[in-house]
Amino acid sequence: MxxxxxxxxxxxxxxxxxxxxxxxxxxxxxxxxxxxxxxxxxxxxxxxxxxxxxxxxxxxxxxxxxxxxxxxxxxxxxxxxxxxxxxxDLLAKLLAPRPSQQAPLIEVIGQDEVDELVSQTNALSLEHEEILLAAENDWQIPQELPSDSPITTTLTQTYGFLNLYSGYFKHVSHTENEVNELGVDAETCTVQGRRARRWKHEDEKWDEEHYMADYADDEYIQELILWKNPHVVANAPFQFTEQENLALLNLPRKEYLTDAHQTKHLYLTLATILFSYAYETRTTQGDSTPESAWTICSLTPAFSALDPPPYSPPTNASHIPSPPDLTACMSQSYRRCLSFPLYRSFLLAEACCTDVAELFLLGKRTIVRCLLETKFLLEHHEVYYVYNKIWLEDFCVWVQASASDGALREIGAALKNLTVAKGSIGWDLEALEAVTRDVQERDSDSDDESDDEAEVARQL
The missing domain is CATH 2.60.40.790 (Immunoglobulin-like)
Incomplete structure (x- = not known):
């Protein structure tokens, strides 16, 4: 059908x-x-x-x-x-089945797919019977002595939306995935291992001179900070375009039953994805480039290191993130935008955080539109499409069908008043900024002295 x-x-x-x-x-x-x-x-x-x-x-x-x-x-x-x-106008929500309490995830499939699964099951049963029959009648089955070497097994880990996925990085060594920080260990690295490797990689990429240079010469960065996201400026009801409606219609049909902790973690992960989207749109001023997919994937810990929130101990049992949860979450996004992309500015990071707050306040339609824009960038990339499969498609469905408008507004209001301390980033930003200002002041004094000497020489 x-x-x-x-x-x-x-x-x-x-x-x-x-x-x-x-x-x-x-x-x-x-x-x-x-x-x-x-x-x-x-x-x-x-x-x-x-x-x-x-x-x-x-x-x-x-x-x-x-x-x-x-x-x-x-x-x-x-x-x-x-x-x-x-x-x-949220087509995936309309297509979703009635809420069920039977399983945490249900994917709706058509009758043709059901028939195919039945035939595959029957084929497997016949194959199993043939193997058993051959074993009963074949006394010449090869045998080997037990090996003295210990048996070692490597457990495959799950990742992605609600940890539903595995196997997407089995052949990562044959692809040029520049944002994958786990390398060939992506399938086996534990949750704790992913976080430790992410932090280590961020520390290695952190460049004090780059940060000081952008702090000293921030004319263009100030222009980026003044730029306004069209979705935020419009702040009015809209109709999805035909292309967006088609994308919504092609989303997988799934139902997610989550507990309070899982729901909170999804809201936090959504905030980090929207932060990466906000940085990409600000730095390109809404005109995406061939580097846009790399930027979004590099700035999202859940993509680059398969390391989604929470990034702090649980503070309450509510499904809505608390301010400490959000502060810890945003500080990770700040770390990444100060260590990987071209423009590394704390003020720019704060502007992106403000964008995220505005998007949450605007509600699920605007958020879905931003997710669709991000999805379009990733699904057409020959390598980074994998993050669309394990994260974005599910988020597009979940936000439409399950995200609470009230929760989104609460999170937006909390982000609006949120302050990320420079000391929480892990690098001595304030000291670097002070050194940069001292250098600028000395250079300014030297220039003034040179100008005075030149003026005296002209008068003589």
Missing amino acids: ITPRFECSQTAESVIIKIYCPSVRAADVEIHVEDTLFTIHINPYFLRLNFSHPVLEDEESTAKYDPSSGYLTVTLTKESRGQEFADL
Whole structure:
């Protein structure tokens, strides 16, 4: 079955679903409505939507097919007239199944995939029976003496969104993944090992002279700090573009059941991803470059070292990060933007943190749009697409379907008032800045003396 392109809108009394299904017979349409669930089947298309409130298929409901455009327009009556249906433009949320308590993760698959899995299972069963039969009748199976060497096993670790992934870095030695800080150990390095290697790599990349140079000559950096993200400036409702709607429609259909700690960690990881996005958009002023994918992946600890938050001991059992959680989280992003990219400025890092606060305050639609922009940069990269697979796709689905608008606003307000102390970064930034200012003052005094001597010489 094919999931068709679709879009939803509403009036005070109805919900309107426009479905693109060209070259079909309208007489073959099968529509079913039950409470909040709407399903439609018109060969070869199948669509199931789960709305936030109940709908009815009554006398006022209609289904009209326009052969010239290929669109089928279905109008359903709201059970409660005048009720506002939220998030009709978040397609992945509409496609998500009803919440289930059976498993932490459910991926929705079609009947064709089910049939294929059944056939594969049957094939494996037959193969297993053949192996057992051969073993019973073959007395000449080769045998070897036990080895004296100890048996060693290397446990494969999981990583990515909710630690759901493994195996994506098995052949990393054959790829030019410049942001991978774990090398060939990416599949086996423990959580503690990843963090230790990340810190060590950041310390190795930290360059005092680079930081002092950017601190002394910051004219262009000040220009970047004054730049405003268009999403923040607009601060108004918007409609997703056709390209964005298509990207939303192509997202995997998953349901995530998380506890309070997992939810908190996802919000924190989201903050680090948005920080990297904010830095990339500021430094390119919204015009991405071939280096943009590298920048985003390098600045995100969860990507480069498979090391997501939390970065501090748990402070409470709430699903919403506390200010200490957020401070520890942002300090890691500050460390990376001061040790890897071209522009290394603490003031620039603070501007990026402010951007993250504004994006959280604007809510899930704006955040989804930023994630889609990031996803587009990564999924078209021949190496960094892997981070799209293990992180971004899931975040695009989770933010739409599961992120709380109230939680996002609380996090945004906390980030707005957050202060990252320079001493928490791990390098003596204040001392370096003081030395730089002293040098600048001496150079300025020398220039003044030279000017005075030149003036005296002219007068003589």
